[in-house]
Amino acid sequence: MSLIPGLGIVSGMALTLRRFFEPKVTIKYPEVRLDPPHKFRGRLQLLYDEWGTLKCETCFQCAQACPIECIDMGGMDTRGRYHVHWGAPETYGERREESALRRSGRTVPDPAYQPFASIDLTAVDAVLDDFDRDPAHMLEILEATQATYGYLPVAALKRISNLTGAWYAMIYGTASYYRHLRFEPSSATSQAAAVEAQRPAETTYLAAFDTALGGAASATGGGRRTSKPRAQA
Amino acid sequence: MTVINRTWDRLTLPGKVVFTVLPVLLALLLALVAVIAILGGTIVDILAANLPIVRFVVAATVILLMTIPTAFLLIYMEMKVIALMNLRIGPDRVGPFGSLLSVVHGLKVLMKEDFTPTGADPLVFTWAPVVTYLASVMTLLVIPFAPGLYGQDFNIGLLYFFAIGGLSVVGLLMAGWSSYNKYSLLGGLRSAAQVISYEIPLTLSVVGLILLAGTMSLNQIVLNQSGWFSSWYVFQQPLGFVIFFIAATAEGNRTPFDLTEADSEIVAGFATEYSGMRFGFFFFAEYVNVFILSALTVALFFGGWNAPFPWPWPLTLSLDPGGLGIELLILVAVVPLILTLIFATPFWIASSRIKSWQALLGGFVLANLFLVGLIVAGAYISLDWVAGVLWFMGKTYVFVFTFVWMRGTLPRVRIDQLMDFAWKWLLPASLLNLFVTAAAIVVVNR
Numbered sequence: 001m002s003l004i005p006g007l008g009i010v011s012g013m014a015l016t017l018r019r020f021f022e023p024k025v026t027i028k029y030p031e032v033r034l035d036p037p038h039k040f041r042g043r044l045q046l047l048y049d050e051w052g053t054l055k056c057e058t059c060f061q062c063a064q065a066c067p068i069e070c071i072d073m074g075g076m077d078t079r080g081r082y083h084v085h086w087g088a089p090e091t092y093g094e095r096r097e098e099s100a101l102r103r104s105g106r107t108v109p110d111p112a113y114q115p116f117a118s119i120d121l122t123a124v125d126a127v128l129d130d131f132d133r134d135p136a137h138m139l140e141i142l143e144a145t146q147a148t149y150g151y152l153p154v155a156a157l158k159r160i161s162n163l164t165g166a167w168y169a170m171i172y173g174t175a176s177y178y179r180h181l182r183f184e185p186s187s188a189t190s191q192a193a194a195v196e197a198q199r200p201a202e203t204t205y206l207a208a209f210d211t212a213l214g215g216a217a218s219a220t221g222g223g224r225r226t227s228k229p230r231a232q233a
Numbered sequence: 234m235t236v237i238n239r240t241w242d243r244l245t246l247p248g249k250v251v252f253t254v255l256p257v258l259l260a261l262l263l264a265l266v267a268v269i270a271i272l273g274g275t276i277v278d279i280l281a282a283n284l285p286i287v288r289f290v291v292a293a294t295v296i297l298l299m300t301i302p303t304a305f306l307l308i309y310m311e312m313k314v315i316a317l318m319n320l321r322i323g324p325d326r327v328g329p330f331g332s333l334l335s336v337v338h339g340l341k342v343l344m345k346e347d348f349t350p351t352g353a354d355p356l357v358f359t360w361a362p363v364v365t366y367l368a369s370v371m372t373l374l375v376i377p378f379a380p381g382l383y384g385q386d387f388n389i390g391l392l393y394f395f396a397i398g399g400l401s402v403v404g405l406l407m408a409g410w411s412s413y414n415k416y417s418l419l420g421g422l423r424s425a426a427q428v429i430s431y432e433i434p435l436t437l438s439v440v441g442l443i444l445l446a447g448t449m450s451l452n453q454i455v456l457n458q459s460g461w462f463s464s465w466y467v468f469q470q471p472l473g474f475v476i477f478f479i480a481a482t483a484e485g486n487r488t489p490f491d492l493t494e495a496d497s498e499i500v501a502g503f504a505t506e507y508s509g510m511r512f513g514f515f516f517f518a519e520y521v522n523v524f525i526l527s528a529l530t531v532a533l534f535f536g537g538w539n540a541p542f543p544w545p546w547p548l549t550l551s552l553d554p555g556g557l558g559i560e561l562l563i564l565v566a567v568v569p570l571i572l573t574l575i576f577a578t579p580f581w582i583a584s585s586r587i588k589s590w591q592a593l594l595g596g597f598v599l600a601n602l603f604l605v606g607l608i609v610a611g612a613y614i615s616l617d618w619v620a621g622v623l624w625f626m627g628k629t630y631v632f633v634f635t636f637v638w639m640r641g642t643l644p645r646v647r648i649d650q651l652m653d654f655a656w657k658w659l660l661p662a663s664l665l666n667l668f669v670t671a672a673a674i675v676v677v678n679r
Contacts, residue, residue, distance in 0.1 A: 009643065016318040016642040026322040 044071075059176050060169035117155065123148045124156045128163050135166035138174050142181055150189060151182045292384035296373045300521045307520040308335040311637050318641040342513035350413055350506045357411035362507070362514035365404030369521045371397045376528050377452045379538045379621025390451040391443065394529065395436050398484070401518065402428045405493070408515070409503035420502030424493035427651060428484060434659035435480035438473045441670035442466050442533060451529075455537030462541035467534040472666045474534045476659055481526040483655070486519060488640040492648055494519070527632035528625070535628050538621030550615045572600035 027034060036042075044062070047055045063071040127144040131137040141164070145156050152175055161168040175181045184190075244252065280287050309324070309332055316323025324331030349355055372394050374384030387393050402425050409421015445466065446454045458465050467474045483490035494502045494515070501507075504515050531537060554561055577596025580587050587595075612619040646654070 012642045013638060016638060019320055020314070020318045022320060024317070024322050025320050028322070028325075 057176060059173045061173050064167065064169045064173070117153070119149070119153050119155045121155065121159050124159045125163070128160065133163050135164040135170075138164070138166065138171060139178070142171070142175055142178075146181055151185045154183070289385070292374065296384060297370060300370050300373070300517065303524050304517045304520040305335040305339065307523055307633060307637075308338065308516075310633065311520075311640065314634065314637045315641040318638070339513070342516070343510055345509040347509040347511060348506075352413035353506065354411040354413075357407050358506075359511070361404050361408035361411060362511045362518070363404075364407060365401050366514045366518040366521070368397055368400035368404060369518045369525060372525055373521075373528075375451050376525070376532060377455050377537055378528075378625050379618035382618045382622065383452060386450055386452045388448065388450045388453075391439060391449040391454075391533075394451070395432070398525075399428075399432055401522075402432075404518075405503050408507065412503070412506035414506050416500045417503055417505045420493065420500070420505065423648060424486070424503055427490065427493060427648075427655075428486075430652060430655040431480045431483035431490075431659070434476055434655060434663045435484055437660070437663035437667060438476035438480060439533065441473050441667045442470050444667075444670055444674055445469060451532050451537075455532055455539065458536040459539045460543060462536060462539075465534060465536040465539075470534065470666070470670065472662060473670075474530075476663045476666065477534070478530060480655075480659060481530065482636070482639065483651070485522040485526050485636070487523060487636050489643040489646050490651055491640075491645060492651060495645060497645075523633055523636050524629065527629045527636065530632050531625060531628040538625040540620065540624050548614050550611060552611075552615075569600065569604075572603065573597045576600045576603070 049055050058073065060073065063073055124145055127141060127148060130144065131141050138160075141160060142152060145160070146152050149156060157171050157175065158168065160166070161171050164171075175183070241249070312334065313323045313331065324334040327333040327337050349358055375387055375390040375393055377383040377386070405424045405428065406421050409417045409419075409424070412418070412421075442454070443449055446457050448454060448457075454466075482488075486493040492502070494504055504512055507515060557564065573593065573596045575596070576599035577592045580592035580595045581589070609619075613623065614620075
């Protein structure tokens, strides 16, 4: 209630007159079409690449970014090694508890998660203590962990999530983003181990072969017959 | 004969229509010319002998015809202005800037079913919109649009205005009563209560002005206000003007006092049962009323057709185009061409992308605008009534805009607030205004 009666009317009229000259918000739709907002993604859909494989890497970044937590997803990781899961298992009640947990910043216990191989976690703990259990140094932590184990075991990631308080999906997303981080022993290591495992048998066979030929194999073999693996004592 | 038959058969339907209509029109034109040539003198004599009757018939016709484009313009203005105030674009599909939309509205209303409810009194039901509409239109007769340009100059013009304008209540009551519908009846009674209540402050607010002017002839009132704008009555009767404007808003059933036929509500008051062109007449009457009330406000308080200040350098055009003789014909033939070329040159110079026909078209349009401007300016200078009409319409549409502006701004009041305001505020204020004016006149004249 202003002191002067009718002042409200005057200010209202002034407002509408200002509006009269302001630029208009109407968009003449069929002729003029706005660009969609740059964060607009349209209908969510999983895409396939040209070989018919799902492009989804199960990195959970979509589920993590979803503000209303409406994305539930789970599946095998890219290499098909182990199960990953995000979101509610089955029931709404569990889902709600999960949401509460997730909002409180703790890791969500996941009953649908398949048990993973437990490993010796003291090395991870040491790495985490080095970095003060600070999730801001996630990349360094992950690199150090990989340097220790040769790869990133799931148990180690879980441990990191537990101790730093970072979401498992976040850690998994970080780990799956960088090409130099891997979730299984590198192929070079595993192949070398496989070759080493084959070697005693091969040596035995070659020795027997050599004996049967009376030492000719070791003399004629080698440089000329390249298709045959060279015997080494 | 066969040739004619064959040619006729080869024509398409539009061709047949054109070749039938054109000769008929030509024959009618010739007949008209013949009638004028033979009987023209007599007719003119008869008309000249009965000039007052002719003047009345012409005035009534012109005024009746004038209301239609006026209402269309006002409806368009209302749609567009309120849209712009709401940050919308408003009508923009039919015609330039949507200006033909109200015409389309009119056609739509014409094509709708004209429905009379069972149980309604058909005679009263039919005539109610006519009464309302005519009550509005007939008041236009006394409004002076320009010096010499008015329907009638009554010496009781203002009284006539309020008397006839008050008749619209009868129309509203008729509509409400004859509809055989309780909502219509309530709406009609409510609007009658409103209009009658506001008629009192409306009339009383003008009485002070009548005391000042010493006449009720609107033409004389306007003449009294000639000269500088300081002689406008609004400066002597500011309170009277405010009361008059508020009461006029209520009288014209405009926001914030449009309870009578609140557009935004479901039940349309007294017009609930009306459809088609009968409703259209109520609609028309409302908009004509807005125009008339604005015009009356201008005539009473804002100097009517007087310019706000006398033109300091009086100009007189002494044109005598007939004196040029044959050169006039040459001028008429050559000047438009030259002007078109002159106005087309900027387009040519501006960009080589503009094709020559486009430049010529632009030049033609600009030359036309220039010529029309010249003609209007010439008419303004040399013809009193052109200047008067321009000023009068300009001022009137300022007030029309204000009415629309108020509608775009103010919310609707409640019925009890409406009545309280009329009886507890406007009536005492108008009485105060009257007494103060009367006292001032007595003091000054003594």
